[in-house]
Amino acid sequence: MTREGMSTIFDFGEFKSEMASRRNPDGTVSFITMVPGVMGFELVVGSGPKRTLIARDAQHEYEFDAQ
Numbered sequence: 001m002t003r004e005g006m007s008t009i010f011d012f013g014e015f016k017s018e019m020a021s022r023r024n025p026d027g028t029v030s031f032i033t034m035v036p037g038v039m040g041f042e043l044v045v046g047s048g049p050k051r052t053l054i055a056r057d058a059q060h061e062y063e064f065d066a067q
Helices: none
Strands: 002-004 007-011 016-023 029-033 042-045 052-056 061-065
Antiparallel strands (some): 029 042
């Protein structure tokens, strides 16, 4: 994650995306990709002691650790 002015940018290696954020009804925070072609992909900030992001689909949950 980097900051460019008022923008938050996530670099996924294959592509970069400006991110929007929102507070969810359950109190968690989500980051949503804003780059065309991958717009709307949601990553939820993990609640544990490690810095993690969680991606979910209908049947799976994927947890990514900060590096």
